[in-house]
Amino acid sequence: MAVNLPTTKNLIGIPGIEIGVAAAGIKYKDRPDVAVFVLTDGAVAGGVFTHNSYRAAPVELAANRLKNGSVRGLVINSGNANAATGDRGLGDAEATCKELADLIGCDENDILPFSTGVIGEFLPIESFKNGIRSAYLERMQEGWNDAAQAIMTTDTKSKGISKSFRLDESTIKATGIVKGSGMIHPNMATMLAFIGTDVAIVPSVLQRLTVDLSNLSFNRLTVDGDTSTNDSFVVVATGKAKNRLITDVSSSAYTALKEQLAAIARELAVRTVRDAEGATKFITLNVRKGATSEECLRVAYSIAQSPLVKTALFAGDPNWGRFCMAIGNAGITDMDPYAIDLYLDDVCVARNGMVDADYRETDAAEVMQKEDYKVTVYLGRGIQEETIWTSDLSYEYVRINSEYRS
Numbered sequence: 001m002a003v004n005l006p007t008t009k010n011l012i013g014i015p016g017i018e019i020g021v022a023a024a025g026i027k028y029k030d031r032p033d034v035a036v037f038v039l040t041d042g043a044v045a046g047g048v049f050t051h052n053s054y055r056a057a058p059v060e061l062a063a064n065r066l067k068n069g070s071v072r073g074l075v076i077n078s079g080n081a082n083a084a085t086g087d088r089g090l091g092d093a094e095a096t097c098k099e100l101a102d103l104i105g106c107d108e109n110d111i112l113p114f115s116t117g118v119i120g121e122f123l124p125i126e127s128f129k130n131g132i133r134s135a136y137l138e139r140m141q142e143g144w145n146d147a148a149q150a151i152m153t154t155d156t157k158s159k160g161i162s163k164s165f166r167l168d169e170s171t172i173k174a175t176g177i178v179k180g181s182g183m184i185h186p187n188m189a190t191m192l193a194f195i196g197t198d199v200a201i202v203p204s205v206l207q208r209l210t211v212d213l214s215n216l217s218f219n220r221l222t223v224d225g226d227t228s229t230n231d232s233f234v235v236v237a238t239g240k241a242k243n244r245l246i247t248d249v250s251s252s253a254y255t256a257l258k259e260q261l262a263a264i265a266r267e268l269a270v271r272t273v274r275d276a277e278g279a280t281k282f283i284t285l286n287v288r289k290g291a292t293s294e295e296c297l298r299v300a301y302s303i304a305q306s307p308l309v310k311t312a313l314f315a316g317d318p319n320w321g322r323f324c325m326a327i328g329n330a331g332i333t334d335m336d337p338y339a340i341d342l343y344l345d346d347v348c349v350a351r352n353g354m355v356d357a358d359y360r361e362t363d364a365a366e367v368m369q370k371e372d373y374k375v376t377v378y379l380g381r382g383i384q385e386e387t388i389w390t391s392d393l394s395y396e397y398v399r400i401n402s403e404y405r406s
Contacts, residue, residue, distance in 0.1 A: 002156045003282040003371050003391070005274040011144035011175045012162040014196040016040035016238025019143030021150040024131025026124060027079025027117055032150035034131035036100055037074035037194075038139055043238045044203040045071040045112070046210030048218075050231035056083030057090040058113035059230055061097070065109050069203025071236065072110040075100045075132060076192065078151050078179070079117040080124075081230050092123045099129045103136045116179060116191050116230050117153055144196075148177040151192050154400055155179050159271040165260045168253055170243040172199050174261060178268040180275075193218060193233040193268055198240040199257060202247050209249075210235045212258055217265035221273050221389045222304045235261070273389040278397030281313050284374045288385040295332050296386035299377060302330040310393035318364035320349045327377060339380030345373050 017039055021032040047066045049059050065071075075096050082089045097111035104111075115123075148158035160177040180191035201209070214233050239245075246253050274282050285304055290296035303309055306326040312319050323342055328335070338353035344367040348356040367373050 002275045003279050005157055005159075005271055008145065008148060008158045008160045009162075011142075011148070011160045011177070012164070012173055013141035013144065014173050014175055014238060015141070015198045015240035016043060017196045017236065018139040018141055019147045020135035020137065020139035021143065021146040022131040022134035022138065024077070024124075024127045024134075026077055026128060026131070032146060033078045034128065034135050035074075035076045035147040035150040036132055036135040036139065037076075037147070037196075037236070038104055038136070039072050039074075039236060040238050040240065041072065043071055043236055044069045044201065044206055045234055045236045046203070046207035047112075047232065047234045048210055048214040049233075052231070054084065056081050056115060056119075056230045057085055057093045058082055058115045059232060061090065061093045062112040062114065062232065062234075065112055069207065070110060071112055072106040073100045073104055074112050074114065074194070074234070074236075076114040076147075076151055077117070077123070077128060077131075078115075078153050080115060080121055081117045081119045082115040082123050083230060084120045085122055088122060092125050092128075095125060096123075096128055096132060099132045100136065103133065112234070114192055114230070114232050114234075116151065144175050144177060147194075148179075151177070151179040153179065153191075154277055155275055157275060159268060159275060161264050161267050163260065163264060167199065167241075167256055167260075168243040170241050172197060172241050172243065172257070172260070174199075174264055176264040176268050178272055180272045191231055193265075195235045195261060195264060196238070197235070197261065198238050200239040200241055200243050200245045201237050201257070202245065205246055205249055205254065206235060206237055209254070209258060209261070213262055213265040216262045217269040218272075220387065221269050222301060270389055273391050276391035276397075277400045278394040279391035280371065280394055280396075281392040282372045283313060283390050283392070284387060285390055286374060286376045286385065286387045288376065288378050289382060290379045290384040290386070291382035293384045293386055295330070295381070296379070296384055297388070298332065299327055299330040299379065300386055300388045302326045303375070303377070304388060304390035307393060310391075313368070313392035314394045316365060316368040318344070318349070318361055318368055320355075320364070323375070323377070324350070336380065341378040341380070343374075343376040344368065345370075
């Protein structure tokens with residue numbers, strides 16, 4: 001039920017990254033549910049992880065191991081989150097890392113684990129380890145499309161994007177994949193996302209880059225207001241490109257690299273919302289003329305997370321009072337409601353806090369029948385603006401989540 005979601009094309013391989021997948025039967029039958037990334041010696045990584053206090057075992061392990069920035073492999077499974085599983089869950093995550101480390105011949109602390117799926121159930125660890133061994137034997141540089149499918153849960157399509165670009169007279173390659181369609185809300189705001197590139201960059205600068213990319217993309221969307229226990233976004237750099245080593249966040253090379261990778265991260269974030277569980281509408285929500293960026297985001301998320309707004313989006317009902325309600329609930333105590341303008345695409349619904357003199361409900365209803373449109377709010381308080389992406393709330397969302405463990 002995705003909304004204008006592009007089909008993932010052939011993703012380009014990244015020198016220094018080999019990927020293999022396998023069907024381990026962790027939850028799904030006859031489909032890949034394990035992926036391993038084998039990284040060249042000297043690869044570095046940056047990561048951003050869920051702010052949910054009930055963090056899954058693999059998240060705890062990956063976050064701790066990433067502190068030194070070096071990495072030799074990733075081990076990923078779908079179908080089971082390995083969350084709320086206590087010491088056994090942590091031991092299982094460690095065991096999967098050791099399995100891949102033994103195959104690579106590296107320290108197990110250089111392997112990062114990631115899981116997504118049902119919370120509160122233990123991993124079928126022997127099946128998982130068999131899957132790791134099978135995936136390792138199948139690894140290849142061009143395995144990104146397979147990985148994008150292996151990490152899916154309720155996603156309707158795999159989601160990935162590649163690009164090549166010039167940096168310091170060198171050609172840089174980058175590929176990103178993401179899974180996620182429900183339990184999507186900052187901070188972070190996806191379930192699992194990975195970008196690989198062959199750029200040469202030091203670990204501390206790559207970590208800063210990963211945070212910057214997250215704030216420009218995955219922290220600008222919401223599907224249902226629920227932040228997962230397993231959200232993880234990791235950027236891996238192999239250093240195989242011929243660019244000058246990036247060592248400074250204030251350098252022009254860093255700025256150029258961020259611009260290129262942000263385009264990938266934003267598109268992955270947008271595709272996540274387009275593939276939101278049960279979605280029939282994709283909404284770009286732009287809040288302008290705020291006093292601060294923070295208050296613009298507060299207003300945007302207040303609108304995007306309101307069940308009354310989201311059901312109106314689903315129905316195509318231009319009940320614009322629901323937008324007023326949500327704006328007023330953003331917690332901006334000195335807001336003047338009679339300075340606010342509201343637009344649906346180019347249709348002015350409210351001006352100076354009241355219905356516009358030229359407003360016709362049929363015009364607004366026509367906009368809201370579209371699958372893809374923009375909601376714009378002018379706060380009349382300053383010059384700041386922010387944009388987020390969201391979806392509607394449909395009967396299908398309820399069905400998917402009520403039957404999730406069936």
